[in-house]
Amino acid sequence: MNFANAFEQYWPFVALVLWFGYKGWSSKRVVAMLPALKAQGALFVDVRSAGEFASAHAPGTVNIPLQQLGSRLAEIPKSAPVVLCCASGTRSGMAKLLLKKNGYSQVYNVGTWGKLLG
Secondary structure (H helix, E strand, C coil): CCHHHHHHHHHHHHHHHHHHHHHHHHHHHHHHHHHHHHHCCCEEEECCCHHHHHHCCCCCCEECCHHHHHHHHHHCCCCCCEEEEECCCHHHHHHHHHHHHCCCCCEEEEEEHHHHCC
């Protein structure tokens, strides 16, 4: 089997591995930036459901579930950085896209909310 045939057969797996690699790299980059973002007055938003948030969350985070985010944009200032989190980084990734689409320039996806505890 040559490389072209292998790639054609396994490209979905390769794409998935690359996606998770990117998510991990991006999350580590944001974690390293957390002290500076806090110093800039960042708002920390957990986009998990209210039930998930009630069971456990990082201190200082505000809960705005992803499905409510579009209708609650007025609660999020555009003048300060916004750090998003959820259970896996997927919903916070979608929230980042929504905020960027609505004119927020300083939006960061830290991934899982537990990364804000360290």
